[in-house]
Amino acid sequence: MKKKLIVANWKMNPTTLKQAEGIVKRYKDVSNLVVCPPFVFLNSIKLNKVQLGAQNCFWLNEGSFTGEVSPAMLKSIGCKYVILGHFERRSIFKEDNKTINLKVKACLKSNLNVILCISELKQLKKSLDGIERLNKVIIAYEPAWAIGTGKACSASLAEKKRLLIKELFPSCRVLYGGSVNEDNYLDYNNFDGLLVGELSLKKEFNSIL
Ligand code: PEP
Numbered sequence: 001m002k003k004k005l006i007v008a009n010w011k012m013n014p015t016t017l018k019q020a021e022g023i024v025k026r027y028k029d030v031s032n033l034v035v036c037p038p039f040v041f042l043n044s045i046k047l048n049k050v051q052l053g054a055q056n057c058f059w060l061n062e063g064s065f066t067g068e069v070s071p072a073m074l075k076s077i078g079c080k081y082v083i084l085g086h087f088e089r090r091s092i093f094k095e096d097n098k099t100i101n102l103k104v105k106a107c108l109k110s111n112l113n114v115i116l117c118i119s120e121l122k123q124l125k126k127s128l129d130g131i132e133r134l135n136k137v138i139i140a141y142e143p144a145w146a147i148g149t150g151k152a153c154s155a156s157l158a159e160k161k162r163l164l165i166k167e168l169f170p171s172c173r174v175l176y177g178g179s180v181n182e183d184n185y186l187d188y189n190n191f192d193g194l195l196v197g198e199l200s201l202k203k204e205f206n207s208i209l
Contacts, residue, residue: 005138005175005193006209007034007115008200009055009083017044023201024050028209032193034081034115035200039069043077053081053115056089059102061110071110082107083140083195085127086117087147097126108133115195117177119144121164128169138173139165140195146178148197153178155187162191182207 008027014020020041027033029049036053037045045052058068074082084107085100100116104127107114117140118124124139131137141161146153153161158176165174176188177195185194185208199205 003032004191005032005034005173007053007081007083007140007175007177007193007195008036008205009086009177009195009197010035010037010201011055011088011197012038013201017041020045026203026206028206030209033209036081036083042074042079051080052078053083054079055083055086057082057084057103057107059099059106061106071107071112075110075112079112081113081115083115083117085123087119087142087144090119091144097123100127101129101131104128104131104137108136112136113138115140115175117142117195119147121161121168124165124168134169134171137169138175138192139169140175140177141165141191142177142195148179150179152180152184152187158188159190180208 020037024045031049034051034053036055054074057074058065058070061070061072084103089095104114114137116137119142143153162174173192175193175195176191180194180196181199182204
């Protein structure tokens with residue numbers, strides 16, 4: 001899938017830096033790939049053309065917020081992208097659209113590109129309320145039931161959702177995410193790219209780059 005943006009979301013994997021380095025070494029060295037490892041590996045893995053992204057961040061740049069990581073910190077170590085509003089953050093950590101909106105604003109202020117995940121279209125307007133720099137926002141459509149389940153969205157339903165998102169936010173690029181694999185990735189060829197979880201940790205990932 002040439003020139004499409006491919007985002008590798010490692011989630012909370014792998015366990016060691018050595019393993020993380022091994023995964024990155026396997027990747028084709030292409031500039032349309034964004035790798036999003038856990039925070040602890042962000043500053044250690046060596047990249048050439050592949051770009052760096054984070055899986056989350058806080059909405060303020062410093063202060064008494066134990067355990068949080070700020071947009072300014074991410075920027076300072078060379079991160080270009082941040083995933084926000086992932087389904088797992090919404091469902092496990094109870095992040096709501098209001099919180100995600102604060103994060104989107106803070107990341108844009110730090111000149112980071114935002115990959116905003118939504119599983120329902122109704123999450124879009126509130127998450128992007130008051131955002132002006134929409135050209136730096138990439139929307140990832142990820143149906144909740146397709147994430148990590150092996151049950152990808154049908155090409156026709158995904159296309160229907162893509163068109164609806166484009167109608168609402170024409171200047172945003174739109175990615176598909178949810179059980180993408182080497183056999184189904186071409187089903188989403190109308191999208192501007194893919195957000196990939198499990199497959200991005202495997203050697204087969206290169207075949208979709
Ligand atoms: C994801 O993490 O956003 C994702 C889509 O995961 P998977 O590809 O494993 O379904």
